[in-house]
Amino acid sequence: MDRGMPILRMVGISKSFPGVKALENVNLDAYSGKVMALLGENGAGKSTLMNILCGIYSMDEGKIYIEGKEVLIHSIKDAQDMGISIIHQELSLLPNLTVWENIFLGNEIYNKLSKRINKAEMRLKAREFLDQEGCSIDTDILVKDLTVGEMQMVEIVKAVSRNVRILVMDEATAALTDSEIQKLFALIKKLTSQGIAVIYISHRLDEIFKICDMITVLRDGKYIGQMDVSEVTKDDLISKMVGRELKEQYPYVKAKPGNVILKVENLSMGDRVKNVSFEVREGEILGIAGLMGAGRTEVAKLIYGEYKKTSGSIYMDNSKVEISSPMDAIKNRIAYLPEDRKKEGIILKMPVGSNMSLANLKKYERKLKKIDKKMEHKDFKEQIQKLSIKTTGYDQIIKNLSGGNQQKAIFAKWIMVGPRVLIIDEPTRGIDVGAKKEIYEILNELKKSGMAIVMISSEMEEIIGVCDRIIVMHEGKVTGTLSREEVYQEKIMKYAMGLS
Amino acid sequence: MKKDIKSLIFKYRAVFVLIILCLVLSIMTPRFIGISNIMNVLTQISVNAIIAIGMTCVILTGGIDLSVGSVVAIAGAVTASLVKSNVSILIALLVALAIGSLIGLFNGAVISKMKIQPFIVTLSTMSILRGVTYVYTNGIPISGLSSGFMFIGNYRFLEVPFPVFIVILIFLITWYVINQTRFGRYVYALGGNEDSARLTGINTDSVKTIVYILSGVFAAISGVIVTSRIGSASPNAGSGYEMDAIAAVVLGGTSMAGGEGTIIGSIIGAMIIGVLNNGLNLLNVSPFYQSIVKGVVILLAVMMDKKNK
Numbered sequence: 001m002d003r004g005m006p007i008l009r010m011v012g013i014s015k016s017f018p019g020v021k022a023l024e025n026v027n028l029d030a031y032s033g034k035v036m037a038l039l040g041e042n043g044a045g046k047s048t049l050m051n052i053l054c055g056i057y058s059m060d061e062g063k064i065y066i067e068g069k070e071v072l073i074h075s076i077k078d079a080q081d082m083g084i085s086i087i088h089q090e091l092s093l094l095p096n097l098t099v100w101e102n103i104f105l106g107n108e109i110y111n112k113l114s115k116r117i118n119k120a121e122m123r124l125k126a127r128e129f130l131d132q133e134g135c136s137i138d139t140d141i142l143v144k145d146l147t148v149g150e151m152q153m154v155e156i157v158k159a160v161s162r163n164v165r166i167l168v169m170d171e172a173t174a175a176l177t178d179s180e181i182q183k184l185f186a187l188i189k190k191l192t193s194q195g196i197a198v199i200y201i202s203h204r205l206d207e208i209f210k211i212c213d214m215i216t217v218l219r220d221g222k223y224i225g226q227m228d229v230s231e232v233t234k235d236d237l238i239s240k241m242v243g244r245e246l247k248e249q250y251p252y253v254k255a256k257p258g259n260v261i262l263k264v265e266n267l268s269m270g271d272r273v274k275n276v277s278f279e280v281r282e283g284e285i286l287g288i289a290g291l292m293g294a295g296r297t298e299v300a301k302l303i304y305g306e307y308k309k310t311s312g313s314i315y316m317d318n319s320k321v322e323i324s325s326p327m328d329a330i331k332n333r334i335a336y337l338p339e340d341r342k343k344e345g346i347i348l349k350m351p352v353g354s355n356m357s358l359a360n361l362k363k364y365e366r367k368l369k370k371i372d373k374k375m376e377h378k379d380f381k382e383q384i385q386k387l388s389i390k391t392t393g394y395d396q397i398i399k400n401l402s403g404g405n406q407q408k409a410i411f412a413k414w415i416m417v418g419p420r421v422l423i424i425d426e427p428t429r430g431i432d433v434g435a436k437k438e439i440y441e442i443l444n445e446l447k448k449s450g451m452a453i454v455m456i457s458s459e460m461e462e463i464i465g466v467c468d469r470i471i472v473m474h475e476g477k478v479t480g481t482l483s484r485e486e487v488y489q490e491k492i493m494k495y496a497m498g499l500s
Numbered sequence: 501m502k503k504d505i506k507s508l509i510f511k512y513r514a515v516f517v518l519i520i521l522c523l524v525l526s527i528m529t530p531r532f533i534g535i536s537n538i539m540n541v542l543t544q545i546s547v548n549a550i551i552a553i554g555m556t557c558v559i560l561t562g563g564i565d566l567s568v569g570s571v572v573a574i575a576g577a578v579t580a581s582l583v584k585s586n587v588s589i590l591i592a593l594l595v596a597l598a599i600g601s602l603i604g605l606f607n608g609a610v611i612s613k614m615k616i617q618p619f620i621v622t623l624s625t626m627s628i629l630r631g632v633t634y635v636y637t638n639g640i641p642i643s644g645l646s647s648g649f650m651f652i653g654n655y656r657f658l659e660v661p662f663p664v665f666i667v668i669l670i671f672l673i674t675w676y677v678i679n680q681t682r683f684g685r686y687v688y689a690l691g692g693n694e695d696s697a698r699l700t701g702i703n704t705d706s707v708k709t710i711v712y713i714l715s716g717v718f719a720a721i722s723g724v725i726v727t728s729r730i731g732s733a734s735p736n737a738g739s740g741y742e743m744d745a746i747a748a749v750v751l752g753g754t755s756m757a758g759g760e761g762t763i764i765g766s767i768i769g770a771m772i773i774g775v776l777n778n779g780l781n782l783l784n785v786s787p788f789y790q791s792i793v794k795g796v797v798i799l800l801a802v803m804m805d806k807k808n809k
Binding site: 304306326327329330336338343344345346347348349350354357358359361362364365368369370371413 | 676680681682683685688689692693695696697698699700701702703759760
């Protein structure tokens with residue numbers, strides 16, 4: 001394939017942090033009008049490389065060329081001046097400003113004579129920029145009132161308004177609904193047709209095949225190679241990323257489901273959850289599939305007592321229970337692993353060990369309410385061994401663990417409490433392929449031990465690979481129930497889109 | 501090795517600042533190390549240290565308690581008036597503790613149940629209680645208290661002022677609660693991430709309420725000590741004490757965002773402030789300048805913290 005000259009070339013980039021070699025002799029090219037995927041497990045060095053490109057980190061070795069000329073990027077401003085922009089998963093817009101104010105933030109248009117900012121002109125220009133990219137968002141609306149997808153559009157338009165030539169998109173679709181993803185893809189096509197080079201980082205392989213022209217793969221901070229999308233298959237890519245064949249990515253085990261433990265009847269919460277009913281048996285994993293905003297997390301939080309239901313009932317072992325707070329749920333031996341690990345799951349500043357024992361401290365109380373720390377440390381050691389959690393010890397601050405190990409620590413926290421029902425929301429979000437498999441194995445172990453598990457996931461393959469039964473939600477309602485035998489992606493998708 | 505020493509110094513930086521401060525002062529003014537001066541400083545530190553211990557618990561949860569200075573005043577005034585009308589000292593003390601805990605309960609309940617920012621709630625109670633104290637005392641100090649009552653603030657055991665023993669006792673109890681019990685873990689968890697704490701099944705409302713009760717009770721104890729020491733309850737008593745307590749907590753390395761910090765740090769912080777006040781007095785620095793110096797020291801300390809992190 002004739003690609004022409006790359007607009008961006010990063011050659012032989014190396015970067016070390018104390019104790020870690022984050023990047024070693026890595027190359028990356030980007031071409032005008034093309035989308036380059038940057039692929040690798042978590043910790044492969046993608047973010048470090050992009051932070052170097054955007055002037056946030058300085059590199060130890062290597063050269064960066066733009067249009068064949070060597071450039072030095074020392075600051076974010078340098079990068080912006082060269083037309084490099086990055087769209088992060090966490091958006092950088094100011095929520096209390098309007099769309100047009102955000103687009104022109106730091107780049108305001110002034111009235112030549114009075115030196116006052118020219119609001120009318122900026123509003124007009126903002127409209128033009130938005131129309132140009134096919135976005136119908138109102139320029140006067142506050143950013144906080146937009147959906148995540150719309151915010152992303154605004155962020156992209158903002159970058160385009162500043163003559164971006166190289167646009168980096170880091171996990172851009174992670175929080176988008178399916179229709180928003182489609183819009184985003186359309187926008188990316190438009191950008192490339194205008195000659196912008198896009199660098200696209202995503203964990204979702206499907207997307208990469210849909211939208212990208214070329215792929216650069218990193219593994220453990222090393223450059224594995226650059227290839228055309230047409231030259232490779234998914235399996236190739238996975239093996240390049242992990243350096244090993246992942247034959248059984250979803251190690252399903254069959255267990256014999258026992259009695260119904262948790263039963264939910266006509267659970268409702270305003271418009272967001274409507275008459276949801278289902279049951280889970282011991283030794284069973286029930287999946288809840290659906291698109292973002294379908295009301296899945298709301299169902300989990302209703303059962304867990306974090307949200308207040310407007311109607312409906314919850315039964316444990318066929319007797320009705322009243323749950324009005326997480327405390328009540330835990331008393332009924334229901335545990336919940338939230339979707340947003342950092343915001344709702346762990347306490348970032350606390351040691352791994354204290355995070356793990358936090359739900360179970362009563363067990364260690366001795367005379368005068370003193371915590372038996374010896375016992376606590378013993379249990380900690382046992383759990384990190386059992387779940388192979390990589391940590392330097394009890395006192396390591398959990399913030400410094402990888403996502404996968406943080407997630408395993410939360411699993412350990414709840415396993416030690418010994419729930420009968422475990423609700424897990426997006427158990428493998430932001431976790432690399434290797435750690436994902438370990439999480440599935442933990443789930444299987446728990447299932448075999450007779451726990452009733454409810455798993456919410458947006459990853460179709462995962463939900464099909466792990467669950468015994470699946471319910472699909474669409475706009476707050478359950479639109480379908482599928483057994484493991486009758487499940488396939490298209491069918492789930494149809495239910496999830498409310499099509500049947 | 502060099503790095504070890506550096507991190508050791510950083511860890512105990514507040515202690516080093518205190519030691520250096522003491523060394524400098526003893527060189528500049530020999531009176532500083534006189535036994536009577538030291539005991540005097542210790543008494544002054546006691547009052548702030550007790551409040552700072554309660555404040556630390558509050559700040560660890562990510563909150564703040566501005567009402568402590570006014571609690572000092574109201575608790576002192578009520579105790580003084582009871583003692584003056586010949587109520588037994590023990591009952592007067594219990595009433596003071598009850599007042600402190602009720603105010604804390606009110607602060608904590610409003611903050612946790614109505615979800616109003618601690619700063620605003622305690623700013624309001626600070627103002628309300630100050631007013632109540634003026635109304636209660638008619639703006640006139642209550643003096644002429646019995647010697648039995650003045651014992652609390654003035655008695656010395658082996659030269660050591662009685663309030664110092666009260667600080668040590670309160671410190672030991674609070675240290676135990678914060679470091680050795682489930683409640684202590686919950687305090688850190690709440691300050692670290694309230695949502696995670698609640699979803700872990702922690703009764704965050706009750707943890708919050710309890711720390712404000714602790715803060716109220718400790719402020720009331722300080723109020724009793726202040727009143728007993730000077731033998732008079734002024735309606736102005738304790739104004740600005742909240743700032744000294746917060747300064748002590750911050751100097752002790754506790755994060756205002758919550759979730760990080762230690763009780764002992766705040767004690768050291770209170771000692772730094774006390775020694776600094778005393779030293780400036782001994783050096784005959786005008787109170788106008790004292791305030792400036794204090795502010796600069798706090799700012800420098802926090803800036804150093806920030807830089808090293």
